Amino acid sequence: MRTLAEAFFWIVLCLFCWQWEKYLSISGFSPDFILITVLAAASFSSKTRGSSWAFLLGLYSDVRGSGPLGANALIFTACAWLVQSVSQRFDFFDKFTQAVAVFLFSWVAYLMGWVLTALFAHGSVFSIKYLCLIPFFNAIAAPFVFFLVLGFKSFFRFYEKN
């Protein structure tokens, strides 16, 4: 039941991201909701489950995007692992912490993506504009997404913070 509910949540999230990018993107840029949700899920859910969803959502991003298959899966898994490794030292219930963490991890994810694409796809384009804008968008959207993820987990009594 829990897995089904989470799967439903992720499907809704993917549809939401798809429609947001289609209709609400600003000059082609929009927050990376999947990355933010992966970070939120990694902060609030059990470690194994968090990294599993990060991997699956990364694969989804790879299939949906145009980069090499496995790049986002690796990045999201690494981000989830990093978040869960430091989650005991930071208070991810604090909105400012959420925004700062998402801002930093957005940079990390983008730089890792750029390196992996350069290594495996031979067609990577480094975009300063993307690097400057998307982390800010993500940081702004982070408290909202964290709130939703936490609300969802509370609703289904999935709160498993260690």
Add this chain to the structure above:
Amino acid sequence: MREKESFNIAAAIYAAISLALLLFPVSGFVHTVRAVCAYSLYPAIYYGEQADFFLRGVPENFRKIFSTEQENRNLREKVKSLELELENARASVSEAMRLRDEMNLGKTLKWQGSWARVSDRDSRNWYGFITINKGTADGVRINDTVISLQSGKASLIGRVYEANKNFSRIMLAGNKACSIIVSLGHNGKEVLAEGTGTSKMKIVYIPEDFPLSDGMEVFTAPSASLYVPNLRLGTLSKIYKRDSEVSFISADIELSADLDSLKEVYVIRHKLPDDLIPPAEEN
């Protein structure tokens, strides 16, 4: 502790799978499948600027298939717009040739005058009046003769009825209020032609003994002091049989000038008799 270990193991497994996916050449296949699915379910992305981005990871042969369709669509739109441009160009060329012919013909005219463009027309009295964009400031005077040059021939279309500073109204020959003394053939019998409110004029009183034939040319008469003499007006198009009670016959004149498609006219400045010059100009 056990959970931490399982978490690290899971993360390592996922990372290994990700690396394997990166190392094996499966991206092209996956992106091709995605592109085929997207193209079948949601082809709109291939019509926009996102197409290049989404097709980045797709092998060249598949990319060509998708881009060919897109190219075909773009080319169709381009052909449509080029066809429209071609039609516009044709219309412009046709207009330029017509103007060139008129200008060339205008140079050979023996009269002094000026060209004017038809700027307005009364839709309720189509053959009554037209407005031209020249007025007294350009030397146009009331009762000046107005001709048009169509198909290489100069034909009378009317006279200046009202002259303002920058525009004038022309009474067309088809106007019901217009009457012109005409000669049947060059310097032939002089009769009175009247407008009918259509593209034709009518001659009501022609002596029955006068030899008439369909297609006989009609000119302004030398005695028609209001108009420049010997200007082509039209041809007899229909001759009516004599009524038993009167000794006159009548005929229709098909005007040479096409009054329906007047664009430019030529206003002839000719010397009017003193009694036809408006009082304001006399002073």
